[in-house]
Amino acid sequence: MATTAQATLARSEDEFRLTIAEYLESLPTPFIRRVFSNPAACLAIFRLLSTVGKQLIISMLYLDSPLQLHDMHQWAKPDHQRTVKAKIHQLRKLQILVEAKGMVSLNAIFREQLRNALTGGGDFGSFGIVYRGPRDPRVTALWLTRYASERWESILHFMVGQSADVAPPSESVRGILKMSHLMDESNGEGLRISNSGFQFLLQDPVSQVWTVLLQYLRLAEMQDMDVVEVLNFLFQLVSLQPGQQYSTEALTKNQRRMLNELCDFGLLYLDGAARRFYPTHLITSLTSGSSGAAATTTTTTTGSTITSKLSDVGEMAVPSEAGYIILETNCRLYAYTSSPLQIAILNLFAHLVNRFPNFVTGALTRESIRSAISHGITADQIITFLTTNAHPQMHGHMPVLPITVTDQVRLWERERNRLHPVHAHFYKDFNHKSEFERVFRYAQDIGVILWANTDKMQLV
Amino acid sequence: MVKAVKGVFVECDPATREVLLKLNEKDKFIIEDLDNTHLFINSTHLDRVKWALDELMNENYYKKEQPK
Numbered sequence: 368m369a370t371t372a373q374a375t376l377a378r379s380e381d382e383f384r385l386t387i388a389e390y391l392e393s394l395p396t397p398f399i400r401r402v403f404s405n406p407a408a409c410l411a412i413f414r415l416l417s418t419v420g421k422q423l424i425i426s427m428l429y430l431d432s433p434l435q436l437h438d439m440h441q442w443a444k445p446d447h448q449r450t451v452k453a454k455i456h457q458l459r460k461l462q463i464l465v466e467a468k469g470m471v472s473l474n475a476i477f478r479e480q481l482r483n484a485l486t487g488g489g490d491f492g493s494f495g496i497v498y499r500g501p502r503d504p505r506v507t508a509l510w511l512t513r514y515a516s517e518r519w520e521s522i523l524h525f526m527v528g529q530s531a532d533v534a535p536p537s538e539s540v541r542g543i544l545k546m547s548h549l550m551d552e553s554n555g556e557g558l559r560i561s562n563s564g565f566q567f568l569l570q571d572p573v574s575q576v577w578t579v580l581l582q583y584l585r586l587a588e589m590q591d592m593d594v595v596e597v598l599n600f601l602f603q604l605v606s607l608q609p610g611q612q613y614s615t616e617a618l619t620k621n622q623r624r625m626l627n628e629l630c631d632f633g634l635l636y637l638d639g640a641a642r643r644f645y646p647t648h649l650i651t652s653l654t655s656g657s658s659g660a661a662a663t664t665t666t667t668t669t670g671s672t673i674t675s676k677l678s679d680v681g682e683m684a685v686p687s688e689a690g691y692i693i694l695e696t697n698c699r700l701y702a703y704t705s706s707p708l709q710i711a712i713l714n715l716f717a718h719l720v721n722r723f724p725n726f727v728t729g730a731l732t733r734e735s736i737r738s739a740i741s742h743g744i745t746a747d748q749i750i751t752f753l754t755t756n757a758h759p760q761m762h763g764h765m766p767v768l769p770i771t772v773t774d775q776v777r778l779w780e781r782e783r784n785r786l787h788p789v790h791a792h793f794y795k796d797f798n799h800k801s802e803f804e805r806v807f808r809y810a811q812d813i814g815v816i817l818w819a820n821t822d823k824m825q826l827v
Numbered sequence: 828m829v830k831a832v833k834g835v836f837v838e839c840d841p842a843t844r845e846v847l848l849k850l851n852e853k854d855k856f857i858i859e860d861l862d863n864t865h866l867f868i869n870s871t872h873l874d875r876v877k878w879a880l881d882e883l884m885n886e887n888y889y890k891k892e893q894p895k
Contacts, residue, residue: 782884785843786877791836793859793867797829806829817836818865825859827836827867 388415390581392460394594399462401595402602403476406484411602412461413481419454424463424473428481433472497613503638506645508610511636515647518633519572520708526550526564527711539628547582565744568712569752576649579632592621600625604635605653607646614643690757696769698731703758715739716749731772736779746780791817794826834858835870843880850879 391412394402402408413424426442427434436455443451455471458464465474472478522540526549544550549564567575580601587597600622607613615623615637626644630637634650691709693701700717704710705725713719716739719729739749754767761767797803803824810816810826818827839847841863851857856872868876 783881785839785880785884787838788868788873789836789838790870791834791867793832793834793836795830795832795859802829818861820861825861827861827865 388457388461390584396462398595400476402598403474403480405599405602406480407606408599408602409477409481410484411605412463416458417454419450420458423451423454423458424481427471427473428478428485430472433467433470436466436469436471439471497611503612506612506636506638511610511645511647514636515633515649518631519575519649520706522632523568524708524711526568527708527715537631540631543579543582543586546586547578563743565715565739565742566748568715569744569748571755572649573652576634576653580653583628587625592624596621597625604629604646604650607651609646609648609651612638612643612645690755690759690761692753692756693758693761694731694753694768694772696771698772698775700729700731702727702729712752715742716744731776733779736776737783740780740783746777749776789817791827795824797824800824832858832867833870835868835873837866837868838864839866840864846880846883847876850876 391399391402413421416424423439439455440448440451455464459466463474463477464471522544526544541550544564547563549567567578570578584594584597584601588594596619600618615626618626626635626637629635629650630644632649634647636645636647638644691703692713693703695701700713702709702713703726710719710722710727713727713729716731716735717729718732718735719727721728736746736749740746750768750773757767766773794806797806803821803826807816807819807821807826816826819825837847844864844866847857847866847868848860854872856869856876857866858869859867861867
């Protein structure tokens, strides 16, 4: 039961790890150097890596002289050599590992600052300065959690279109939603949700927050804000303690602006008058691990793409909501919830029949799934969503959702995609077989053949 | 002389292929019938073909009574 949830969580983490890693890679060297000069950033990046990556870095952390690359390969058992080599390659791309003439060492700045982060030396102001004034009695950890969830949900509500009873969020939030194509400006109606928006809704909260933050980074780039400053500040925020109050005095103008904008999302609570802010669980849970992803070191073997999976670092910082959906083998659905948002999301792909004060019933029908698919939601996302929100009682079964239902949903999806069209060229009427052979071999080498028939001498 | 024709390469299952061949009789869009599971069609008709196929599939589906 736990493994399926972990596997699905791991997959969604893969996706956004992919993007944050890509973003870091795309930064030029001087920028990276500035990012690394901040201990909080180094620590945050370190936590984002996979177990093997962490192991490699820790082993080299207190070595001052470079190491032979060959020796590093020896650290792994023969059958896991490939994994280790892949990890080393990833670290090199992130510029954490520096290679020269067969010797590798950690990037000096990174090494220095990570040591500082771990031992508490150096500029510990980068971890946030705690506010030393009296506490506001109103703001407790519980209050903050509720505040954050409310804010986040109101944004999701706005996306789903339930905005009749919910005040629309601020300009900056709407701007980000539009820029990331989660919502599109449709003719005269204002913002309407898009295909990727639907997919966003079905993801778990941590991936959602990551997606938003990445968009924010891109927006910052476009507005000529110093990307490194923004990035550093973000990394600083993710390492703060939820519920603890921090002073805003030491922050620059840009950082204060960021605070304001992030506040709209419910990631922080800003008490402007008293000049302090409280980070909420939404932002601090980003690197401290969502419910224990599998600690195994399996990685995908796709050559150059980065997949860093977050391994469980022990405790679970995010209070994950208990599942609330029960799915029967006859495709009937029962959801123990009264939250309009969750009901709206279910409405996207299920046909809801009855609604009670604490409980909603419905079914997955062909029509409802087909309409969901035509909006761009894939069968896998629906299945992942149902699995992650499944009622604890369902977890007794293995696999969590009845196979009949998952297969049926996939079949319905395939029904819509019966044709696989690919734009191509068709070659026929070759004069000689040798001519055909040559073209065929060339096309094979560059890997563009879709279909070939050697008897009739035709190629696509 | 070698002829190169631009179009859309379609992969489908044999049943769908038969349906497409039948649709072809009304408006010609198949450039070449490649084999049991592949066809090469004219790109301009692609959307219409998809839509017509979908319609046909829908007609043949039995809708069960909604449970009250």
